[in-house]
Amino acid sequence: MPAQRDGDPAIPRADGRVSPLRNLWRLRRYLRPYAAAYVLLLLAALAATGAGLAVPLVAQRVVDGPIARHDPAGLLRLGGLALLLGLVEAVLIFIRRWSQSSSSVGMEATIRADLYAHLQRLPAGFHDRWQSGQLLSRAISDLSVLRRFLSFGLLFLVLNVVTYVAVVVLLLRLHGPLGLLVAASAVPLFLISRRFGRHYHTASRRMQDQQGDVATLVEETAQGLRTMKAYGRGPELADRFARRARALHDTGVGKGALLARASALFDLVPNLTLGATLVGGATLVARGTLTIGELVAFVSLQLMLIWPVQSLGWIIANGQEAATAADRIHEVLDTPPSIVDAPDAVALTRPAVRGRLRFEGVSFRYPGSAEPVLREIELTVEPGETLALVGATGCGKSTLLSLVPRLYDVTGGRITLDGHDLRGVRLDALRRLVGVAFEEPTLFSMSVWENLTLGCPDATGDEVRAALALAQADFAYDLPWGLATRVGEQGLSLSGGQRQRLALARAVLGRPALLVLDDPLSALDVQTEALVEAALRRVLRDTTALLVVHRPSTVALADRVALLDGGRITAVGRHSELLATVPAYRAVLAAEPSPAPGLVRS
Numbered sequence: 001m002p003a004q005r006d007g008d009p010a011i012p013r014a015d016g017r018v019s020p021l022r023n024l025w026r027l028r029r030y031l032r033p034y035a036a037a038y039v040l041l042l043l044a045a046l047a048a049t050g051a052g053l054a055v056p057l058v059a060q061r062v063v064d065g066p067i068a069r070h071d072p073a074g075l076l077r078l079g080g081l082a083l084l085l086g087l088v089e090a091v092l093i094f095i096r097r098w099s100q101s102s103s104s105v106g107m108e109a110t111i112r113a114d115l116y117a118h119l120q121r122l123p124a125g126f127h128d129r130w131q132s133g134q135l136l137s138r139a140i141s142d143l144s145v146l147r148r149f150l151s152f153g154l155l156f157l158v159l160n161v162v163t164y165v166a167v168v169v170l171l172l173r174l175h176g177p178l179g180l181l182v183a184a185s186a187v188p189l190f191l192i193s194r195r196f197g198r199h200y201h202t203a204s205r206r207m208q209d210q211q212g213d214v215a216t217l218v219e220e221t222a223q224g225l226r227t228m229k230a231y232g233r234g235p236e237l238a239d240r241f242a243r244r245a246r247a248l249h250d251t252g253v254g255k256g257a258l259l260a261r262a263s264a265l266f267d268l269v270p271n272l273t274l275g276a277t278l279v280g281g282a283t284l285v286a287r288g289t290l291t292i293g294e295l296v297a298f299v300s301l302q303l304m305l306i307w308p309v310q311s312l313g314w315i316i317a318n319g320q321e322a323a324t325a326a327d328r329i330h331e332v333l334d335t336p337p338s339i340v341d342a343p344d345a346v347a348l349t350r351p352a353v354r355g356r357l358r359f360e361g362v363s364f365r366y367p368g369s370a371e372p373v374l375r376e377i378e379l380t381v382e383p384g385e386t387l388a389l390v391g392a393t394g395c396g397k398s399t400l401l402s403l404v405p406r407l408y409d410v411t412g413g414r415i416t417l418d419g420h421d422l423r424g425v426r427l428d429a430l431r432r433l434v435g436v437a438f439e440e441p442t443l444f445s446m447s448v449w450e451n452l453t454l455g456c457p458d459a460t461g462d463e464v465r466a467a468l469a470l471a472q473a474d475f476a477y478d479l480p481w482g483l484a485t486r487v488g489e490q491g492l493s494l495s496g497g498q499r500q501r502l503a504l505a506r507a508v509l510g511r512p513a514l515l516v517l518d519d520p521l522s523a524l525d526v527q528t529e530a531l532v533e534a535a536l537r538r539v540l541r542d543t544t545a546l547l548v549v550h551r552p553s554t555v556a557l558a559d560r561v562a563l564l565d566g567g568r569i570t571a572v573g574r575h576s577e578l579l580a581t582v583p584a585y586r587a588v589l590a591a592e593p594s595p596a597p598g599l600v601r602s
């Protein structure tokens with residue numbers, strides 16, 4: 001069997017292909033709102049460069065004019081001019097830096113907001129496949145790479161190319177043959193750039209993927225800290241982490257070596273050219289075909305090329321990293337959200353809903369898995385009825401529930417609410433109508449109040465109080481800041497049963513038309529369970545409800561029970577009926593009243 005790679009093969013990884021910079025170009029839409037600022041900063045930068053370029057030309061006039069003619073007044077005039085040019089350059093640089101950082105930070109924020117909004121739209125199936133660290137690294141480090149490119153790389157690329165062309169034109173005008181010599185140095189520079197860019201792209205893609213791997217591991221460790229510690233798995237994890245961190249480090253060092261090699265070459269070429277022009281220029285001065293002032297201007301101008309060429313390595317590296325970041329960000333942005341509103345979707349409102357939920361020949365297969373989890377499910381929950389779903393562990397009960405709020409879409413058949421196919425109901429309306437509590441009662445790092453009103457932001461104090469009373473979650477008032485207490489990340493500062501009761505209160509808040517509860521009482525002690533049950537019974541009276549139930553005691557809440565077995569509903573009926581007539585049902589519920597035969601005999 002082939003070894004499994006880290007991460008899912010569905011997530012694109014470093015493949016060594018060179019990006020045609022297409023994805024970087026596609027980000028230009030984010031540049032649009034800042035176009036004016038960008039033009040301003042480009043103009044400021046160009047003007048600053050122009051002011052800088054003028055200085056050597058002034059120097060040429062100084063050497064060939066006032067100095068040669070011993071003219072102090074002229075010297076003062078030209079010196080003043082040089083000083084003025086320097087001042088103008090400084091002001092322009094200030095303008096550039098200021099508009100540069102404000103626009104690039106703004107762009108980064110917009111892209112990040114879009115990415116986050118898109119992640120919200122993507123279905124549960126997408127998040128099943130993607131490691132959270134890969135998403136995290138895209139939202140954080142890839143975006144900051146892009147910001148650096150937008151604020152520095154791109155600008156200096158334009159600026160340096162313009163400077164290079166302008167200087168070469170000036171050099172050609174100063175002295176044709178010497179200028180041509182400098183212009184010819186662009187050929188080796190181009191060849192080095194191309195080769196370097198190709199290698200660097202592969203390395204930076206690998207590095208950014210590995211950053212995602214490291215982030216995933218850190219996140220998993222933080223989340224599963226208790227389990228890891230309890231199993232004494234610290235050292236093994238540290239090993240695994242060290243391996244991944246090592247891989248990241250090695251890629252980083254490799255990248256550094258590539259950049260170092262390229263930078264050395266980018267340094268060598270202009271210096272070699274400078275040496276050649278110095279020798280050539282001196283010969284020409286000796287022959288009298290070039291003045292000393294012209295040679296000074298020529299060399300000073302040429303010196304201005306050294307930095308743009310030297311920085312080429314850094315700019316290309318930055319550009320390639322940005323291209324990689326753009327690729328990785330588009331891998332998320334280009335994934336179409338598969339669960340969206342149909343164009344003619346209706347917005348069902350609470351008062352208009354009676355609450356008849358039907359599964360009509362529903363089949364479901366998880367994306368990427370061969371076997372369907374649910375096959376040809378036929379099931380009706382009448383308005384106001386409570387149906388309990390019972391079945392062996394792993395048979396697909398939670399999966400069935402997750403189809404109701406459309407976390408996944410059915411792959412066959414349909415689910416209807418009062419005759420409306422769920423896919424024809426607006427998602428926001430559907431999710432308002434359905435109250436859900438999952439097996440894992442997830443709480444977010446916000447206040448208890450905010451956690452409770454997640455699906456119902458305009459709930460009143462009375463409604464919240466009623467929901468808390470129903471879920472026997474009055475303990476929330478005794479928290480240090482009452483309902484304003486922030487519960488920790490994932491609500492870890494609360495006990496399992498407390499979290500479950502808050503999640504239940506959240507589900508029943510706002511009296512949803514449909515209640516979907518996945519084993520809502522599993523973490524409660526017998527007494528609390530009885531209290532919650534009694535209260536829940538009152539809510540369930542006028543709500544259609546689908547509950548997953550593992551314990552016989554909770555089954556009592558339901559009007560009818562459906563047995564899920566092998567992905568199919570194999571029996572539906574009253575608890576007592578099924579208990580009497582369906583052996584499989586008895587087996588699953590490990591029916592309380594009849595003790596195991598072995599025990600009776602002994």
Ligand SMILES: Nc1ncnc2c1ncn2[C@@H]1O[C@H](COP(=O)(O)OP(=O)(O)OP(=O)(O)O)[C@@H](O)[C@H]1O
Nearest residue numbers: 128366369373392393394395396397398399400439
């Ligand atoms: N996100 C997923 N992607 C792929 N397969 C999944 C996914 N979630 C669950 N499965 C598979 O679907 C099957 C049904 O899982 P499900 O969680 O619905 O079972 P369950 O009946 O709720 O079990 P339990 O009683 O233990 O909660 C299992 O075989 C499981 O491996």
Ligand SMILES: [Mg+2]
Nearest residue numbers: 397398399439
């Ligand atoms: Mg389950």
